[in-house]
Amino acid sequence: MASFAFILAHAMVLLVLILSSFNSFAKHGYSSTRHHQHHRHHPTNKATINPRLQQAYVALQAWKKVIYSDPKNFTSNWIGPSVCNYTGVYCAPYPDNTKIQVVAGIDLNFADIAGFLPEELGLLSDLALIHLNSNRFCGILPQSLANLTLLFELDLSNNRFVGPFPSVVLSLPTLKFLDIRFNEFEGPLPPQLFAKKLDAVFLNNNLFTSVIPPNLGLSSASVVVFANNKFGGCLPPSIANFANTLEELLLINTSLTGCLPPEVGYLYKLRVLDVSSNKVVGPIPYSLAGLAHLELLNLAHNMFTGDVPAGVCVLPNLSNFTYSYNFFCEEEGICMNLTSRGIAFDDRRNCLLEKPLQRTKKECSAVYEHPVECFDYHCGGSGTPPAPTPLSSPPSG
């Protein structure tokens, strides 16, 4: 709350930053990959050098020392103690004492800087925003970031950060917006991530493995993007814990297997559901017919079988329903003619006898000869060894 008041109450500069970032969030929540805009401007600065700015000066100078390439000269004016005049550094009045200026935002989006994040960044304890989109920062996040107790937005997207999920972000009490997409983070996601009161989480295009944690906590996120990672395993039924807030769930190309759990249908606020390019099997859960706000549904490039249920095709706001490259064998009712509802669709490469551009009989019967029992399906993950199931325990002795 403190940081929220801080942000609302102060600093035009900060407001501009936040608005532009929310804009880009709204615009790029779906299908996007990078942020745009963010102006560089030079705030007028009458701040005298107080101890907090002095501390920021130490931090920023330490940072400049581990910047090895700055082709656009963002940091060339990072000289002297007037840190509020530095390009990309934004000051605002301190929440508890508005006579003091503090460093409240860092915006180095699109600076193409190569370097590290040093431990000294922990000295920037008044930061509400860090935007480092599209740079060449590498290495890992310093533990000292835990000191940024007012941090509201952290955008590290499109850099070269490596290592396990940066668990230091879990200790940031006021974080709402976490964007770490397009890096090289690897390994499993900590389940605690989803118990944090985040509004948006972008994890796409990393090297995360293992499974989407089965014990997802009660989440407050409206957008979660898992796309283009190697999670594997099934989508856990605990995804239902996101029901009160989730509007966009993007699971594109995440090596998902198994059936879609009926709990996906509990996500009653969903506008976008994209599970394309996975290995999902079994039927479309009928519960999806309850997603009244759904606008975009993409199931393409999986191994779905069975009917395309009419209940989904009549959803009031559905405008694009893509289910090509599966093994559907029947389109119920209006699903046969989605054009009549003005819905963009793609039903190619299924097993739909009356439709053009379908799979061969041979391909279809090969799949239908081995029907999937969702209930018995065994959900492994790429990072975990398959758990033995009672029916397939290895022969002993």
Ligand SMILES: *[C@@H]1O[C@H](CO)[C@@H](O)[C@H](O)[C@H]1NC(C)=O
């Ligand atoms: C900081 O910028 C302001 C406005 O551009 C300018 O008047 C002031 O002299 C600068 N301060 C320093 C120490 O460079």
Ligand SMILES: *[C@@H]1O[C@H](CO)[C@@H](O)[C@H](O)[C@H]1NC(C)=O
């Ligand atoms: C950055 O500064 C260097 C040296 O002052 C100059 O040669 C170069 O043109 C500048 N680059 C940009 C993009 O302003």
Ligand SMILES: *[C@@H]1O[C@H](CO)[C@@H](O)[C@H](O)[C@H]1NC(C)=O
């Ligand atoms: C954390 O912030 C406090 C207050 O600004 C500062 O005194 C301290 O040195 C910082 N700690 C680290 C590890 O940077």
Ligand SMILES: *[C@@H]1O[C@H](CO)[C@@H](O)[C@H](O)[C@H]1NC(C)=O
């Ligand atoms: C799918 O994700 C993998 C990483 O898991 C990535 O290497 C590959 O490029 C992605 N495919 C597409 C089409 O984005």
Ligand SMILES: *[C@@H]1O[C@H](CO)[C@@H](O)[C@H](O)[C@H]1NC(C)=O
């Ligand atoms: C459908 O979309 C319209 C226009 O965007 C919107 O006003 C309406 O609330 C939506 N209905 C549902 C059920 O989401």
Ligand SMILES: *[C@@H]1O[C@H](CO)[C@@H](O)[C@H](O)[C@H]1NC(C)=O
């Ligand atoms: C419908 O969605 C698919 C996949 O998300 C996309 O490729 C296609 O361009 C969309 N069609 C229209 C008409 O928006």
Ligand SMILES: *[C@@H]1O[C@H](CO)[C@@H](O)[C@H](O)[C@H]1NC(C)=O
């Ligand atoms: C689909 O519906 C439209 C309009 O309702 C109609 O003109 C068209 O002939 C129908 N197509 C098929 C294949 O039934």
